[in-house]
């Protein structure tokens with residue numbers, strides 16, 4: 001259990017971050033936990049596995065990749081501990097393998113939407129979005145990238161390092177320079193923490209500003225998202241919770257004393273409505289946001305209730 005708790009803590013503190021990476025880390029932690037789990041009954045096994053799943057899911061509330069990973073990796077239909085254990089080990093291993101392959105496929109599919117000489121804007125640090133940009137670059141297309149700083153945690157610094165290490169022409173901008181810079185951009189590519197059944201994109205705070213500026217400037221807006229980033233429970237009315245993080249990410253605690261009484265709001269994500277999204281690129285194909293239900297049904301196995 002200690003190993004699983006350590007992984008949960010790394011996800012919570014964002015030592016492991018990125019919706020895809022936290023999903024794979026959760027699947028791995030669950031697999032390792034189940035492999036070593038010793039119980040005296042099947043009921044005890046079930047209770048302990050369920051507890052482990054909820055510890056992992058509760059670390060970050062917005063990224064649906066976590067509950068989806070736990071659902072896909074941790075599913076079993078068994079009556080004995082050994083059957084259940086073996087099914088979970090197989091399912092978790094398959095989830096982790098598929099997550100890696102998905103990024104390659106997203107890169108291949110998405111790169112077709114970039115032309116030689118295109119300028120891309122990206123936000124925060126998304127492995128899926130960068131897979132597209134890096135694949136296009138590897139294909140010999142000359143791609144220029146504007147990457148936002150992405151306050152408060154500045155994941156943009158991870159992005160610019162990764163892109164410039166890959167030899168891509170990269171420019172860092174502050175978040176407030178998005179609209180000013182959009183006139184130079186052909187395509188915006190961002191990742192996804194969750195996509196709802198109505199095709200809305202929940203992603204790093206500030207994403208909706210990129211979408212709005214892109215819409216105004218008639219610039220393409222693409223989200224790169226593995227199919228496990230779609231939120232099945234939104235089909236039955238659930239809302240995606242927006243994670244509110246520690247104010248200390250915005251202002252260090254030693255400065256807080258200078259502004260007594262001032263409240264600090266630190267939402268980590270925002271929502272971009274589907275009308276601002278041209279395309280969602282998944283490992284299964286590229287389609288408009290209005291097709292979200294198809295993914296929820298065919299890839300995650302949830303569907304509308306049949307009445308009567």
Ligand SMILES: O=P(O)(O)OC[C@H]1O[C@H](OP(=O)(O)O)[C@H](O)[C@@H]1O
Nearest residue numbers: 017018019020126127128191192204
């Ligand atoms: O799965 P990949 O594409 O890497 O990232 C998807 C999204 O996850 C990140 O969240 P955070 O930095 O963990 O809060 C960003 O919002 C990014 O767009």
